[in-house]
Amino acid sequence: MADPAEEIPADTTLAAWMAVLDVLETAVQSAERTLKDPLGPLAAATGSAAEPRPEKRWTPPPLPGPLPAAARRRAIALAAAQERVALRLEEARRGVARQLQAVSSVPGVGESPGAVYLDVNG
Numbered sequence: 781m782a783d784p785a786e787e788i789p790a791d792t793t794l795a796a797w798m799a800v801l802d803v804l805e806t807a808v809q810s811a812e813r814t815l816k817d818p819l820g821p822l823a824a825a826t827g828s829a830a831e832p833r834p835e836k837r838w839t840p841p842p843l844p845g846p847l848p849a850a851a852r853r854r855a856i857a858l859a860a861a862q863e864r865v866a867l868r869l870e871e872a873r874r875g876v877a878r879q880l881q882a883v884s885s886v887p888g889v890g891e892s893p894g895a896v897y898l899d900v901n902g
Contacts, residue, residue, distance in 0.1 A: 790848060792844060793843075793845040793848055794851060796841070796844050797843065797847055797848060797855075798851060798854075800841065800843065801854055801855060801858055803838065804858055804862070807838065808862055811865045811869060812865060815865070815872060818872075
């Protein structure tokens with residue numbers, strides 16, 4: 781019995797992998813843009829064409845076979861870019877956590893005002 785991956789033409793397998801790599805590269809570029817401009821579309825005027833859209837969770841499609849050799853160099857470069865962006869995102873996350881800690885240490889910030897009673901008879 782033949783291996784199912786061998787029955788699929790190589791160009792179909794390569795095209796499927798290239799499409800997946802395109803999507804993943806776009807995600808890395810989007811993360812890089814977010815790191816450069818964290819507010820991104822949120823900084824635009826309300827009602828503009830740049831309003832944020834919710835991101836959909838990516839699910840890998842079924843692939844017709846293993847990564848072709850022709851896509852290997854691109855996949856390795858993509859993996860390195862993903863690693864670099866992941867490290868930068870983690871660094872940014874830690875920076876935000878430090879800022880939140882500093883803000884929460886200021887008395888009265890984030891607390892709802894309590895009732896104030898004035899004893900006018902006492």
